[in-house]
Amino acid sequence: VQLTLIQKTPLDGAVIVSTPQEVALADARRAHTLFDKVGVPTLGLVENMSGEVFGTGGAEAEAARLGAPYLGDLPLDGALRRAGDAGRPLVAVDPQHPASERFRQIAATLAASLDL
Known part of the structure; x- marks a missing residue:
């Protein structure tokens, strides 16, 4: 599949x-x-x-x-689980959370590698 x-x-x-x-x-x-x-x-x-x-x-x-x-x-991290369970990304719920920053860094790296 x-x-x-x-x-x-x-x-x-x-x-x-x-x-x-x-x-x-x-x-x-x-x-x-x-x-x-x-x-x-x-x-x-x-x-x-x-x-x-x-x-x-x-x-x-x-x-x-x-x-x-x-x-x-x-x-x-419990905050990631709670945000996911609520159906809201952690970066939207708590943009200052350290995990939110990690998501942003990963997304920025990917966007740069794809010339977005």
Whole structure:
């Protein structure tokens, strides 16, 4: 199903999001291989749920191994969950929250890489 969707959808690139654990990073590697196989560039990797519980740095190290940009990390944070559960992005609910700034940095990096 994923391969068919990728082949039928015009994509400028892919952002791969992974938690820092090895089992999730293995999925990220497979996604990178799939995108590479169909000619979709990997725009970068993002580490989700980064912090004490799941660890840190796994996606950054994987990005280096894959030769892909590391876009940043998003913390495991209750404010993100609450905003998501309410159906409102954290950047709208609390633009000053540190995670909101991380989202803005990732978005700015992606926009620049796509010449937007």
